[in-house]
Amino acid sequence: MTAHQLILKQRAELLAVLCGGGSAEPLDCVLDLLLACEVLVWEDYLSIRVAEKPLCSNVRQLLDMVYDKGEDACSLLLAAMSQVLPEEQKAGLCFGKECAVVGKDRPDTATLTLLADRPVLVRKLRDNIDGALNALLTTGCFTIKDCDAVQLPVYTPSQQVRKLLDQVRFKGETAAKTLLQYLEQTETTRPNPEDKENHLSANCLLYQKKLRSSVAAQSHSLSTYGGTGRFSLDDIYTDGLLEVTDGSGETLTLGLEDVVGPLGTLNEDADTVLVSGEAGSGKSTLLQRLHLLWAREALLTNTFLLFPFSCRKLNAEHRELSLKELLFLHCCWPDRGQDEVFQFILDHPNLALFTFDGLDEFKQGFTDEERHCCPTKQVPIPVLLFNLLQGTLMKGVMKVATSRPQAVGPSLKRYLRKEVLLKGFSPGGIDCFVKKHHSDPAMARRVIESLQANTVLLSLCHIPVFCWIVTKCHQELLGGQDVIPQTITDVYLLVLQHFFQRKSPQSQGVLGKAWLEEHLDTVLKLGQLALEGLETSCYVFSGYELQRNGLKEQDVSLGFLIYCNDLSVTDCKRYEFLHITLQCFFAALYVVLNRNSDRSAVSRLFQSQYRQLSSLSQRCLGHCIDSSVEEVESHVTETPNLQITAQFVSGLLSQRHHNLLLECCPIAVRERKVKQVVKSLSKGMQRHFKSIPRPVEGEKKSMHAMPSFVWLIKCIYEMQDNSIAQETMAKLDVEHLKLTYCNIGPVECTALAYVLKYLRNPVGLQLDNNSVGDVGAEQLLPCLHICHSL
Template structure:
């Protein structure tokens, strides 16, 4: 036998196959490591191996070791079969007897067929709690909360994935995420091995909460295979409900404020502490966490049994000071910063692509005729279609569409003008207010929108007062005191615009309330600012303060203060709170502009005196145009290549959205006059297709030529379509990394060939196939001012490559083409080779990572013998071998104008390198031949050390 030493488990294996003897000689080990006797007793009772009296004898023992000893005595006294079944239970219930796994493996226990046929009942507290959590989360996540509130839909029936993209610390794209299970995959997209938090972010309404609900549902139904036994879901706004003096230990936070174990909570918590990697936490809406607590002097909590303020527990969980190794998924709106040391992955949610939108329409409207009619309307109204790229707005509009189809036998009452977000939310308000009206089985409700709003004015004012109170304080949960103070009646609470919350808060045992979404709270805040005659100009504009350039922020009333949460890594009070996000202010501004627009004047004059509307509208419009001008003037400028370039930030997009929401051409004209640069850079702003509508609304009043850089956003084909009014002015069009497909390429072709002024077209990393490549080729062929074309990382094969090569051959202006990461192959390479012969202007060409092998490479080499324009040629990551290297060497003996040749990561050996090195003896023009990552050993590379232009490592 082996004796245990220094805390190691003792392993004793008998020679005899007697199960009784096995239990006897390993008695000490079993007494030490069996902590759950009840589970064993339950199984022995279930299979009639124990009587009720036997169970009572075991349970009557005073201590756990005594219970195990008595249990072993009774089992051994009942013979070999019972002893074998006892071992079988230990083997089957791995969670209950985790410490005995090594011993069971060592002895090689294998039960007989008779014992295998016996039922094993899992009454282990840990396993029972896992099942309890599955039931709890399965119940809570089964139905999706509709914005009608009186009807819920099965999540399974309506859920559609959104576009999810892995990003780096600098928001650079690291590729798309295939499924929700990939969120928890430890092999892809990891930015920091020591970080434990997967950070999912995106704009308001893009589907962050729905994603977590889907994740919960997958786990609850056993479809998320990630080794997770415990799943705890918290909404961050819950932590704002605790009082300053409240303290909790971690066990109480998990069990009392989420789901309390039915059995042995101490044992369940002890298992969690031992195996934290079996737990997954999701925290929804970090940006909604607001507290008036100053945590700068509160110590971090690293002891799970030590009481601390719940915010400290949250911070300690995220930082790994508590339950290190547990998985965490954290969501927040775009712009919320989380310290890098906490992050394992960053995932950007981009909303619905066109294909997602079509799939979602089919889910929401299974009736074929109805969903086809809906899609026709969306196709006819690109602006509404672009709004529907945001899942929340899509859901809201679809619900309104359903309502009007059912009640009016027609489509939603939207005019022919561009549909704004305010229009959609006014529809929502009308739908919900009509719910309070008595219904007739024989007569439809034909009351006008104006009459509906006029009848519900008191309700709107009460909702607005409550919303404004919360928005000013960045609070999103309301206790009974605030609800009563706002004047809301019981019937108002039943309309479905608010939902009840049974979370810790000022109401004690009474429910707290929240608006269905942050955007709805912002809408009613704006509605109140318009409806209330007591709201003056200064108060009307108070939420616009963020727009003011540095040094001018005192011009508008200040926001309520945000005190920093030091517990996640920010130590200076002067630094901005990493969790601060102001979308609730920005959406309030947006809806204020929509409600005060001229288009809504006829509707609102039934609720507000016309003189008050005009006064507020005049003040708002003046502020909008002056703010945009001041903002752009405050941005630093870069003067390069004849352009005065400004890098605008997301704030600029919010300004444009607000201006668009006014639908005032006069405001658009004033805003356009304030654009004092001719190169607008809006990269990494998370702009969506609806933002293109706002951009066009202003830029079509800009009468000079303009460069527009929208790389790395979320525009898709709808966004390209919405930019149509701008193309007559755009000389630089950069739309890389924007989910643009062949449909978008077609729009670009139609518009750019109409005006023929484009000099730069950037479409890198989109979803353009050979069909779209033909459209781009037409642009290259007809727009003789085009000098730069970026088409890398699309889905272009040899057919598209041939079209582009033919257009290249005809172009006399193009100087750079980027085709990295396509699949043009040897056939496409041959077509490019033909275009290169004698080409007068092309200076830079990238055909890297294009599946080009021997024949294609040799064709390109031969073509370059007849080319004097090309200076940079990239053939990285292809399948080029020594034959190609030999052809390139022959080319270099002739071509004296090529300066940079990149043959990195191919299949060239030392033999090919030697030929290239020999050719350089006759070439004075080449600067470098890069051969890193080829089949060259370090010792072989030493031979070429004297030739500095050969780069092997």
């Protein structure tokens, strides 16, 4: 078969191997070789490698162009690919008869030499880019701006070299000569590449450099500030409160550097540290900070390689992968010596760190049923992930995972080295965050004063994501709202209003009273996308899914959806909500405002938590679990977000927002939904009350609340309806209410006080092992008259 035919016949496969990993490196290496042997001229190269186009379009254009150039060009393309691709990717492909990809005559200008030697130069300069830039800068060939353009953190070291070579070519012959002279000088001082020891560490060091630059690029800015370009992580990061309980039950406060350190270790044999915290408490941001500091060699200096994973993105990986593929495909590929780098990781597990953000977002709940320990065997992603976490695979590699507390069950807990609790901002942290956010000190002071005047809002600000919203929407806040924000629904309505206001044509003006009605169409489309996503644990959406929901460019430009900051998995644009709690809010808006939703939508939402409870009790009782278990397991991961959605639904149906919703939803439909919420809350409470055991003679009747009791209380609080709180508490007949280990912070205290103040008879309230703090204790004041002991 001719090379021509081979290219045509294997087009799909060639396309797949050149863009399958999502990295442009294989294509770039092939292009280097084709430029060197003059199959491509410079103009061809420029028209193929357009950064704005998806990688697969670049590859298709290369295949078409070379195909048009004839049989010789096709042979050289196949030979170049054979030279560049790793063995495992070449399996099953035919590259025709062997031919050498070499340059023709020795070029007579420095500029042409750079082209002819491009593949070698990329390799040589990767380790030396700073020196080369320095030489070009001191001879005046390059300006500081040129150097910055080359060293953008989003580029890998090889891409930086190619940018440098392109820029030198653009500058002309003198710059090209300077670069060649610099290389000649450094050649003599270069270590001997044949030296095994140097060679080995050089490949690993090169990979470390590439990984550091990729991690730095990914962790440099916060997605909630996406697009505004206002803040880098450095500008805004504020330390959160980190706590761990040690073996003797004592609570220790940790610094960021202690997350991976020995403090608070409970199980010396385990390698997984869990950072848990409520929605928006800053878990992803904390990991991002760790990543950035590692990339800058400012923290975790004993960690040679750090591999960051997002469980949200792992959900989208449907292939079976080996550990090696997981590491290199999802983080970055080594440019040289892949096997050697991987062997290094296997040989030195103590020098590697894996992080997994958002375990609660992973579609499948943790199980330790399938053991797997072979790093090269391909298995489904859940098997890889769970075996890494439990330490069957890659024992000795430290792992840090983050999760909402409810999503981590006892089966995973026994594999944990320690559990670090992230409790959000301290009161000082809130001040510090506001000051960082507002460069104008007078404005920062006004915001802080307004928070201090509204302690409910202040208590909300302990959760960083609420603090971010409140600070971002300071104008709406200080401008005097009809409704003073008291609940998280109020706060999210504020952010909704803020985003619409930003895009409104009369941008200086205030949105009209009917602003929600004006934007109802967009809200419903976003809401449907959000709800469908939550029900299937889907937090990342393709352009096609947006289109299917009728979302257009102008809807996206409002800013609620952002591009996924994903450099590795795919070239297609993917979107996610600015924050997952915003996805929950849109889902709630859809449940409340959609006139066509089926009548049971509200009740189903509230029932989701009982599916979790029944699945947990099934597992605890060790009953035979039938085939529906997978379905039940997946509900476990969805439940925390559906609970938040239910909380927002309660808030939106509050009488306080009646006027806002008036024109968006017929009164009769709204009333029906309100009744459904009230009924669901009452039924939920009944379940708890029924579980109260009969008191043993001589002891007080007491109830030990489950975390979902606190959730129901929070829903009642969102409704801001005294009569519901009163009716619910009228049925609670206990003398002692135990709320230990229920993740109660200042926000929960506000809700508890609102509801418990209606208790008929005095109770003893036990709140040990929560994070009440001074602000929380202050929030509890309204119910202290009825709580005779605390």
